[in-house]
Amino acid sequence: MSSHRPLGVAAAVITTLAWGGMFVVAESAFPHVDAVWQTAIRYGAASVVFLALLALVEGRRAFARGPELRTVAVLGTVGFAGFNLLAFVGLRWTTPQAASLIVSTMPMITAFVLWARTGVRPRAATWVTGVVALVGVATVLGDGDPLAVLHGGLGRGDLLVLLGATCWVVYTTGAAGLPDWSPLRYTALSATAGAVVIVAIALVLSSLDVLTVPTGADLAAVAWQLVYVVVLAAVVAVLCWNHAMRVLGPQDGVLFINLVPITTFTVQAFRGHAPQAGELVGVGLTVAALVANNLWSRRARPAAAGTIPAPGRVEAPGRAGRDRSLVA
Structure with a gap:
């Protein structure tokens, strides 16, 4: 496995770099193609590629009907339609920098989605690092003043992106209920x-x-x-992410999601939108909190079957270690 690790790291970096530039690129196309049609084109085309790959790799048996298809259809609607429509529409009222930072909190959101699903509370460390991450996000959204979000600084665009990120986490964690499905089959269908x-x-x-x-x-x-949004941010990014999760494992792979806001801020800086000091402080707080939570989770891995997995890790019943984490 270790011999494949460099390729896993490279795949994770490619994915996060593609996603980091996605919000900037998508926003630049809005004057000609709105958020909804851009999303329709993006995943309409990407789905054709995914289905072709599935047919090539797994054959006709991968398309066999079964009781799981309805569940997959619901999860796909929540994940791909929910996340992409909400996030892209939200870009009309927020900035690419803010959107990418909110999306980077997905590992943290996972802990609370699993709490709602299993009834088991997140650890104290998750609460603490979650609060720090939220302060970091609020600092960016409030132009350096985290308290500004309490006075109208949190816009509808930010809320839409947050809701979209939550939809994607629901989709990701739902994959644990399909332990016999390959990542490619789950993604394609x-x-x-x-x-x-x-x-x-x-x-x-x-x-x-x-x-x-x-x-x-x-x-x-x-x-x-x-x-860009079809080939790089959808097809290449999702396939690379699946490979990275398989090789690195979710504990290591999920750390790379922290590169998304850093990439977005860097791209915007090259476009002439240099980040302010307050924004840099907010990004630093958020990334540090997410990394700290991940590292703490390594030291306190769940021992009981009913314990919540670390953010970004979803273990299917009876299939410990076979992760189905996907991000698009």
């Missing part, structure tokens, strides 16, 4: 279900004149952005 819902929403809203269907000229104007 759930992404397809989510894409169908997203495209349906886009078509309905367009028929009601709420949205405008992008023209060929619109698509041509943002061709490179669409290639």
